[in-house]
Amino acid sequence: xxxxxxxxxxxxxxxxxxxxxxxxxxxxxxxxPVLRGINLKVNPGExxxxxxxxxxxxxxxxxxxxxxxxxxxxxxxxxGQDVLNLTRGDQAEFRRRRVGFVFQNCDLxxxxxxxxxxxxxxxxxxxxxxxxxxxxxxxxxKVNLGHRIYHPANQLSGGERxxxxxxxxxxxxxxxxxxxxPTGQLxxxxxxxxxxxxxxIVASGDTALVIVTHDGQVAERCHRVFSMEDGILYEN
Amino acid sequence: xRLSDLLRVSILQLVRHRRxxxxxxxxxxxxxxxxxxxxxMGRDLKENFNRxxxxxxxxxxxxxxxxxxxxxxxxxxxxxxxxxxxHLTGVRSVSLAVHAWxxxxxxxxxxxxxxxxxxxxxxxxxxxxxxxxxxxxxEDNTVHKRAIVLxxxxxxxxxxxxxxxxxxxxIQENLYTVTGVLKDVGLGDLRQFSFIPFSTxxxxxxxxxxxxxxxxxxxxxxxxxxxxxxxxxxxxxxxxVQGLKVEVAWDQVNRVKAVxxxxxxxxxxxxxxxxxxxxxxxxxxxMAAVRSRTREIGLKKAMGAEDQAIMAQFLAEAVCLSFTASxxxxxLGLVAVEVTSILINSxxxxxxxxxCVAMGLLVAVVLxxxxxxxxxxxxxxxxxxSAIRYE
Numbered sequence: 099x100x101x102x103x104x105x106x107x108x109x110x111x112x113x114x115x116x117x118x119x120x121x122x123x124x125x126x127x128x129x130x131p132v133l134r135g136i137n138l139k140v141n142p143g144e145x146x147x148x149x150x151x152x153x154x155x156x157x158x159x160x161x162x163x164x165x166x167x168x169x170x171x172x173x174x175x176x177x178g179q180d181v182l183n184l185t186r187g188d189q190a191e192f193r194r195r196r197v198g199f200v201f202q203n204c205d206l207x208x209x210x211x212x213x214x215x216x217x218x219x220x221x222x223x224x225x226x227x228x229x230x231x232x233x234x235x236x237x238x239x240k241v242n243l244g245h246r247i248y249h250p251a252n253q254l255s256g257g258e259r260x261x262x263x264x265x266x267x268x269x270x271x272x273x274x275x276x277x278x279x280p281t282g283q284l285x286x287x288x289x290x291x292x293x294x295x296x297x298x299i300v301a302s303g304d305t306a307l308v309i310v311t312h313d314g315q316v317a318e319r320c321h322r323v324f325s326m327e328d329g330i331l332y333e334n
Numbered sequence: 335x336r337l338s339d340l341l342r343v344s345i346l347q348l349v350r351h352r353r354x355x356x357x358x359x360x361x362x363x364x365x366x367x368x369x370x371x372x373x374x375m376g377r378d379l380k381e382n383f384n385r386x387x388x389x390x391x392x393x394x395x396x397x398x399x400x401x402x403x404x405x406x407x408x409x410x411x412x413x414x415x416x417x418x419x420x421h422l423t424g425v426r427s428v429s430l431a432v433h434a435w436x437x438x439x440x441x442x443x444x445x446x447x448x449x450x451x452x453x454x455x456x457x458x459x460x461x462x463x464x465x466x467x468x469x470x471x472x473e474d475n476t477v478h479k480r481a482i483v484l485x486x487x488x489x490x491x492x493x494x495x496x497x498x499x500x501x502x503x504x505i506q507e508n509l510y511t512v513t514g515v516l517k518d519v520g521l522g523d524l525r526q527f528s529f530i531p532f533s534t535x536x537x538x539x540x541x542x543x544x545x546x547x548x549x550x551x552x553x554x555x556x557x558x559x560x561x562x563x564x565x566x567x568x569x570x571x572x573x574x575v576q577g578l579k580v581e582v583a584w585d586q587v588n589r590v591k592a593v594x595x596x597x598x599x600x601x602x603x604x605x606x607x608x609x610x611x612x613x614x615x616x617x618x619x620x621m622a623a624v625r626s627r628t629r630e631i632g633l634k635k636a637m638g639a640e641d642q643a644i645m646a647q648f649l650a651e652a653v654c655l656s657f658t659a660s661x662x663x664x665x666l667g668l669v670a671v672e673v674t675s676i677l678i679n680s681x682x683x684x685x686x687x688x689x690c691v692a693m694g695l696l697v698a699v700v701l702x703x704x705x706x707x708x709x710x711x712x713x714x715x716x717x718x719x720s721a722i723r724y725e
Contacts, residue, residue, distance in 0.1 A: 224336060
């Protein structure tokens with residue numbers, strides 16, 4: 099098992115480099131392949147879209163990139179470091195320090211305020227209590243929700259909830275944001291607003307975005323678009 | 335995850351899901367209050383029960399006297415012996431008595447009477463009270479008063495009724511004023527006896543025995559077993575005596591203890607059952623919480639929460655739940671102890687109460703950990719993706 103290197107600059111290296119990545123499940127009667135020999139390179143400051151029909155393996159790829167699922171075979175290097183063989187603790191650390199997730203269902207902690215929702219990643223990263231309000235406010239400002247900081251999460255509109263989820267993904271300054279259908283449940287106007295925020299964040303140059311979507315208009319706003327079919331990834 | 339964050343998050347969760355938890359908290363609070371009240375008040379209640387029980391029997395009365403042989407008939411107990419017995423642990427009070435068989439004369443009618451010379455402690459020691467008039471006190475003994483208290487049966491035999499306070503009775507050419515009549519409950523032979531102050535008996539009754547009879551009352555029936563074997567040693571350490579007899583109503587002690595054992599077993603079982611139910615309740619609500627918060631667990635893991643952090647959070651919630659309930663139970667226990675103290679006129683030790691509260695809180699923490707451990711382990715072992723996709 100490897101251990102996670104300290105955060106470092108890309109220095110011209112790709113942020114994500116995946117080679118011959120495969121994932122399959124066994125159900126007792128045989129092996130079901132989900133991902134077959136995926137190759138993917140994502141550079142800092144890049145917005146990458148992965149499109150494809152349901153069940154094609156898009157979300158599985160995203161989960162493997164975020165180390166939420168183990169791969170069956172292949173290589174995955176993050177800033178030059180092999181991260182597929184990290185210990186369970188280092189995988190958690192990787193998610194804390196390098197990755198921000200945004201899911202389709204605007205998954206906020208319903209019984210908490212916006213502040214508390216954004217505080218959890220900082221709590222797990224053991225960020226000092228004094229430092230937290232500033233970082234939370236800054237993350238909320240990036241999605242124009244600074245005025246909602248102490249609002250109960252369950253009283254926000256759908257668009258606001260997804261923007262809070264984006265802010266929560268940003269609060270620990272991740273190197274990559276992995277977004278699974280982030281605009282799937284939003285109307286066009288709110289969807290555009292979320293995409294606009296993503297574009298601004300990526301424009302800073304340090305952070306990359308990998309977005310899984312069905313929506314061609316969402317994909318159009320990305321620098322590169324990939325299609326996934328039967329577990330094989332093609333660049334469009 | 336820092337401890338301060340862990341506690342803050344856990345307490346917030348409890349407050350926000352309070353409707354889910356209040357039933358369990360109530361069970362634990364009542365269990366803790368019961369535990370504190372029973373332990374703190376147990377001895378006082380037992381003492382009170384014991385005092386009341388004297389009306390029905392003599393379970394905790396110990397009688398000390400000499401064998402009825404001519405060789406031992408001159409022996410008497412010293413005041414220092416009495417004092418040493420008073421200081422024995424588990425002894426409530428001690429009384430010294432003398433007695434004689436003589437005749438009384440009421441309006442020319444002669445009647446044989448058993449007369450006891452008793453000190454002011456005698457009534458408490460033997461659990462006696464008056465139905466009419468009053469019983470001899472320290473002053474009566476100090477002034478060698480010619481006052482007599484009659485057993486109710488003797489009063490009726492001599493005077494035809496028991497409204498005899500103020501009547502006169504002649505014994506050995508001395509006139510005694512009847513100052514009281516004993517209450518006719520659980521007296522046994524004492525119904526037919528008469529009682530005069532100890533000092534008066536020694537002064538005025540010819541043929542009175544030496545001070546050869548000690549009555550000793552223990553605090554509880556548990557103390558009888560401990561006190562009885564010590565009595566001969568304490569007496570021998572104070573004075574040389576022969577033919578000493580220590581009489582204990584073992585049959586009554588054993589019967590009372592058997593009844594008390596069952597009562598205590600029932601009470602402790604009830605408390606234990608309440609706490610076990612509370613523990614089962616914590617287990618159930620925490621399992622339900624883990625199930626209903628599966629997506630939350632998945633999200634937190636996706637944010638980088640380690641397995642230990644998830645486990646610590648659910649465990650802390652379970653401990654906070656039982657600890658808060660126990661704290662509320664301690665307050666209820668305090669109220670119950672205060673009310674019971676007023677009702678039975680007792681003053682339980684503060685130290686014992688504090689120990690009970692500390693034990694209650696400790697048990698609550700152990701209960702919280704024990705009942706919350708499995709649900710917390712379940713939460714920490716969840717696979718992230720299946721947790722996030724849980725509907």
